[in-house]
Amino acid sequence: MNGTFDDLTDQAKAFQKMWMDSFSKMMVAGLGSQTSGSPPPEAFREMRSGVFKAMAQSWEDFMRTPEFLKTMKQSMDTAIATRNAVNEFFNRAQHEFQGVNQEDFDHLMSAISEVRHRVDEINEKLSKLEQELKTQKKATPTAAPRKTPKAKQPVKKKAAKKAVKKTVKRKR
Amino acid sequence: MQTSTSNPSSDWFQAQKSFIDETFSNLGKFGKLSQAAEKAQRIKKGVTPSEMVYEVDHIQLRRYLPKAPELKEVPLILVFALVNRPYILDLKEGRSVISHFVDRGFDTYLIDWGKPRDCDRDLGFEEYIDGYLLEIIDEVRRRTGSEKVNILGYCMGGTMSSMFTALYPDRVKNLILMAAGIDYSDRESLLSIWTDPEYFDVDSFIHAFGNCPPEFLQASFLMLKPIQNLIEKPINFWEQIDNDKYVDDFLSMETWLNDNIPVPGKIYSQFVKCLYQHNMLTENKMRVGKRLVELKNITCPVLNLMAQFDDLVPCGQSAPFNDLIGSSDRQSMMIKAGHIGLAVGSKAQREMWPKVCDWLESRL
Numbered sequence: 001m002n003g004t005f006d007d008l009t010d011q012a013k014a015f016q017k018m019w020m021d022s023f024s025k026m027m028v029a030g031l032g033s034q035t036s037g038s039p040p041p042e043a044f045r046e047m048r049s050g051v052f053k054a055m056a057q058s059w060e061d062f063m064r065t066p067e068f069l070k071t072m073k074q075s076m077d078t079a080i081a082t083r084n085a086v087n088e089f090f091n092r093a094q095h096e097f098q099g100v101n102q103e104d105f106d107h108l109m110s111a112i113s114e115v116r117h118r119v120d121e122i123n124e125k126l127s128k129l130e131q132e133l134k135t136q137k138k139a140t141p142t143a144a145p146r147k148t149p150k151a152k153q154p155v156k157k158k159a160a161k162k163a164v165k166k167t168v169k170r171k172r
Numbered sequence: 173m174q175t176s177t178s179n180p181s182s183d184w185f186q187a188q189k190s191f192i193d194e195t196f197s198n199l200g201k202f203g204k205l206s207q208a209a210e211k212a213q214r215i216k217k218g219v220t221p222s223e224m225v226y227e228v229d230h231i232q233l234r235r236y237l238p239k240a241p242e243l244k245e246v247p248l249i250l251v252f253a254l255v256n257r258p259y260i261l262d263l264k265e266g267r268s269v270i271s272h273f274v275d276r277g278f279d280t281y282l283i284d285w286g287k288p289r290d291c292d293r294d295l296g297f298e299e300y301i302d303g304y305l306l307e308i309i310d311e312v313r314r315r316t317g318s319e320k321v322n323i324l325g326y327c328m329g330g331t332m333s334s335m336f337t338a339l340y341p342d343r344v345k346n347l348i349l350m351a352a353g354i355d356y357s358d359r360e361s362l363l364s365i366w367t368d369p370e371y372f373d374v375d376s377f378i379h380a381f382g383n384c385p386p387e388f389l390q391a392s393f394l395m396l397k398p399i400q401n402l403i404e405k406p407i408n409f410w411e412q413i414d415n416d417k418y419v420d421d422f423l424s425m426e427t428w429l430n431d432n433i434p435v436p437g438k439i440y441s442q443f444v445k446c447l448y449q450h451n452m453l454t455e456n457k458m459r460v461g462k463r464l465v466e467l468k469n470i471t472c473p474v475l476n477l478m479a480q481f482d483d484l485v486p487c488g489q490s491a492p493f494n495d496l497i498g499s500s501d502r503q504s505m506m507i508k509a510g511h512i513g514l515a516v517g518s519k520a521q522r523e524m525w526p527k528v529c530d531w532l533e534s535r536l
Contacts, residue, residue: 048407056399063395064365073371083380105291113294123513169281 010067195292200456204413208423215427218259220270222282224484226311230283230286233308236270240277244453246345246536247279247316249302249309250270251336253328254285254300255389257431260515261326264424264523267516272525276533278322281312283329287433293382296438297446298461309343320345322532326515327351328443335460335495338469346535348475348528349493351485351514354467362396367448374444386432396452396483467493473501473535475528479514480506503531513532 060070087102094101226233252258255292261282262270273280283305288295312321324343325333330352337344349512359365378384394401412418422457452458458465476494487506494502507524509517514524 052399053406055403056397059398060362063362069365069371070368070383076372076377080376080380086381099410109294 179241182315201410201413208413208419211419212227212423215423216264217257217427217431218262220262220264220268220274225281225315226308228304228307230288230292231304231308232284232286233311234282234284236274236280236282238277238279239274242277243279244277244533244536245316246318246320247281247312248273248322248324248532249280250280251305251314251323251325251329251333252283252285253326254288255328255433257428257433258282258284260512263428263516264420267421267424267518267521269337269515269525272521272529273532276529278529278532279316283308288383288436290382293378293437295436296442297332297335300439301332301339301460302463304338305332307338309340313343317360319343322348322536324348324350325352327511328353330490331443331447331453334467334470335458335465337472338465338467339463341469341471343430344470344472346473346532347470347474348477348532349490350477351479351482351490351511352476352493353447353485353489354496355454355492356447356449357454357490358486360488361483361486363392363484364448366392367444369449371442374441374449378441381437383434383437384440388435389435390430390432393484410526415443425516454492465494469496470497471499473504474499475531476502476504477524477528478504478506481509482511482514484511490509501535 091098091103205526221237222234223237223504224232225235250258262268265271267272270280270282308321309321313319320343323333323337325331325348327350330349331354333347334349334352334354349453356364367374381388409419409422412422446452446458450457453465453467456464456466474494474497476490478490480487491504494504505524505527507514507517507519509520
């Protein structure tokens with residue numbers, strides 16, 4: 001509890017210091033840049049530009065301090081927690097009405113992405129296999145040309161007719 | 173007897189007069205505001221004529237209609253960041269990077285990554301580089317019959333282009349990077365500090381929000397220079413509202429700056445973790461899917477463009493790239509500009525882009 005209070009005090013101090021620094025730098029820059037010879041609007045512009053430059057430098061320095069970063073983290077955590085609460089509320093409400101909610105959608109998307117990864121993996125394996133086959137094919141020496149099988153002698157018509165008659169007799 | 177208040181030479185009289193003048197001038201400026209708002213509605217998003225030649229999911233490939241009588245053989249593909257719309261590269265006449273290349277006869281293509289939907293939250297480097305970018309580059313190679321392409325990558329698009337070139341060196345003829353973050357060991361930039369794992373839990377953030385919301389990105393960019401962006405800029409606009417050219421430029425730029433899109437959750441998270449937090453690319457630990465990205469595999473000619481006053485990607489993050497690659501032909505160019513000025517700034521338009529065209533032309 002004390003730690004949190006100290007943190008908050010540190011952050012408040014850092015903010016206060018940043019603003020004080022800004023204002024003192026603005027004063028110095030503003031007074032320093034005023035030239036007596038220049039016409040009033042130009043002198044004013046120069047002064048303003050000096051003031052802004054000083055302010056910008058103070059802000060830039062401040063945004064690098066651990067105090068600012070802690071404040072930033074706290075606000076981010078709050079935003080995340082709020083968003084999670086809102087998401088949860090809508091998920092529940094949609095479940096109550098048997099609707100499709102973000103969670104269901106996320107599950108579906110992760111399932112699709114898993115399937116896609118598996119398909120990719122299979123694809124990869126297949127292309128590896130293809131590559132291996134190609135290299136094997138290249139590596140094997142060219143075999144002697146195969147002998148073409150002899151063409152079957154055409155069955156003579158008479159012999160064929162005899163064979164048909166024999167089968168007919170057997171059936172009878 | 174004349175009193176000091178009615179004497180025209182008295183200070184009091186002058187002060188009153190200037191107060192009244194200033195009041196009337198401001199009233200007149202109020203009238204101009206509505207005109208500026210009307211003008212803003214008519215701002216064109218890209219000026220060079222183009223046609224959509226390929227589409228995959230929410231991503232489009234645009235080809236710019238050639239103006240030169242003869243086209244160069246090797247096409248040029250512009251790879252923009254996923255963070256904003258790509259028409260900053262073709263913002264308006266006289267401020268268009270694309271028109272430089274088109275006028276010089278380069279067959280110019282632009283990848284418009286489009287607006288990711290909620291269901292695109294799971295798209296990461298693997299899907300973008302090994303998927304979409306590869307598919308689009310192969311499509312351009314098929315269309316043009318060119319074996320290789322020239323790539324120009326801007327900001328995050330430059331980082332992705334360098335990863336692509338490292339993974340597919342045989343497809344890239346020349347690589348031009350524009351303000352591309354490569355080496356994140358330098359903790360100089362505010363973004364590097366803000367994304368420190370101690371202060372920024374990117375996984376919880378993406379788990380809660382899905383995609384990285386555009387408002388979050390815009391707020392982060394505005395906060396890099398809060399005084400300039402939130403105070404000085406509006407004041408300058410108010411003072412220059414009578415200057416038509418200034419107003420035109422201002423409106424074009426503001427239209428683009430406010431035209432934000434979400435970044436898919438997974439790639440945002442990978443970008444923050446792998447690059448900002450663990451600097452994996454320079455340490456040869458970056459993986460796209462299962463493949464290791466080794467920058468030394470980049471052997472094509474490389475031109476690295478940097479902006480001296482870049483607060484988003486400081487030169488310290490881009491410059492080391494040339495020492496990490498395997499190319500013998502590598503050059504850098506740096507101009508006095510900011511992150512956006514590198515593309516549309518008058519100095520870049522006048523001096524840098526003609527030189528970049530020369531560089532590319534001599535390497536085709």
